[in-house]
Amino acid sequence: MALKDYEFWFVVGTQFLYGEEIFDTINSHATDMAAEWSKKLSCKVVAKPCVKTSSEILDIMQQANNDPACAGVITWMHTFSPSKMWIAGFNALEKPLLHVNTQYNRDIPWDEIDMDFMNLNQSAHGDREHGYILARMRAKQKVAAGYWKDEEFQYKIDTWMRAAVGAAESRKLRVLRISDNMRNVAVTDGDKIEAQIKLGWQVDHYGVGDIIKLVDAVTDEEIDAQMAEYRENYIFDTDNIESVRYQAREEVAIKKFLDAEGFGAFHTNFEDLQGLRQLPGLAAQDLMRQGYGFGAEGDWKVAAMTRVMKKMAEGMTGGTAFMEDYTYHFEPGNEMLLGSHMLEVCPTVSAEKPKIQVHPLGIGDREDPARLVFKSQTGDAIVVTLVDMGDRLRMIVNDVECKEQTHDMPKLPVAGVLWKPLPCLQTSAEAWIYAGGAHHSVLSYSLTAEHMRDFAEIMGIEFVYINKDTNINDFRKELFYNDVAYKLGM
Secondary structure, three states, X not given: OOHHHOEEEEXXXXXXXXXXXXXXXXXXXXXXXXXXXXXXXXXXEEEOOOEOOHHXXXXXXXXXXXXXXXXXXXXXXXXXXXXXXXXXXXXXXXXXXXXXXXXXXXXXXXXXXXXHHHHHXXXXXXXXXXHHHHHHXXXXXXXXEOOOOOHHHHHHXXXXXXXXXXXXXXXXXXXXXXOOOOOOOOOOOXXXXXXXXXXXXXXXXXXXXXXXXXXXXXXXXXXXXXXXXXXXXXXXXXXXHHHHHHHHHHHHHHHHHHHHHOOOEEEOOOOOOOOOOOOOOHHHHHHHHOOOEEEXXXXXXXXXXXXXXXXXXXXXXXXXXXXXEEEEEOOOOOOEXXXXXXXXXXXXXXXXXXXXXXXXXXXXXXXXXXXXXXXXXOEEEEEEEEEEXXXXXXXXXXXXXXXXXXXXXXXXXXXXXXXXXXXOHHHHHHHHHHOOOOOEEEEEOOOOHHHXXXXXXXXXXXXXXXXXXXXXXXXXXXXXXXXXXXXXXX
């Protein structure tokens, strides 16, 4: 489902104390607010009739659970709504929850304010009553406070919306494993059962032979059609058209398999290619351009995260790509990191029209593969990885500043991203390593750490953040406290 096809239900609380006239006003205000948010935000907001009793609240929460288009519930207390009424509903709710603390009027009407006004506009204390029961129940929630028309306030809602859509897409994601992990590599492995329990990912293995059958069956007409797409999106910078045509053949076959079986992400492994003539390079890159997730060397976790983050970022500027920490630049005062991979970086992060080139590949023992080569955009971005810590899944996020790559790399024909990790390369690298961060990650110019924090909290996984304010000693304490908390079952 596309991001724009999801909706969020706006449930406003009150009680029978106030009378029908106030209920009509509440519903009118909720409709106005939902209409405004629907115009400004990524997804439609649907105002539901205000709820006044425990049974009404339980009913609307159960309806939300059962509606696949509903990605989450937004609650607001226009008046005071005694929170014991909400316990059954919150116990039943399975969708993400956003609690907004706002009010319909921006300013206090000093000359006209009276008890009738106060009976209607009670969010300042009504939302605190609401917040108490959510805190008491240890409920997963996002709280956003501010005036409902303010851009900053709306941004908070939109950020959470995208995280909630990511959660919805995550819970129905199927990941294709073509072969297994690269032999003896630890961080790309993990507990697939736990990933399905916590994140919803169904991670399934198929042998390379299943893909080869489809590769061999691809027709010249299908290859020609795929080549036409390549010519539309990329610059041909090679005379080895046969190599490009073989990547087109692989892409057609892999896409057929993904779509037929309902997979949203996949991985390859250069150690197990069998009858494939090339390691998928251009094929994997172009599939990522279309929104599929990808991971190299059997990294099913980063393949899934690439897909989820691409779904969260739909319609945003920038791009989102599979990435690897490639090599360091330790020039004093200008320390940077070059991110890349031997073939498979998504072209959505390119600063230029990517070029299709064919070059030898030193591993895999196959034909020279076609791949996209480009320099990437500049600007703020995040780097995200997900690791299995044995007793839990940990998401690690680092803020980075992507810089212009002024130098060419004639002997390293890959797509690359050059960035300065915050707060600096040394602290970032130390923190990343202390946290057990993987060498594979997802880089996004579109999403922020707040998007990923909201997603992690919705899914109930650990979130660790490296940023401009990170102090390595405090960071190590945070990891220790997190470890203790998880061992205590908190």
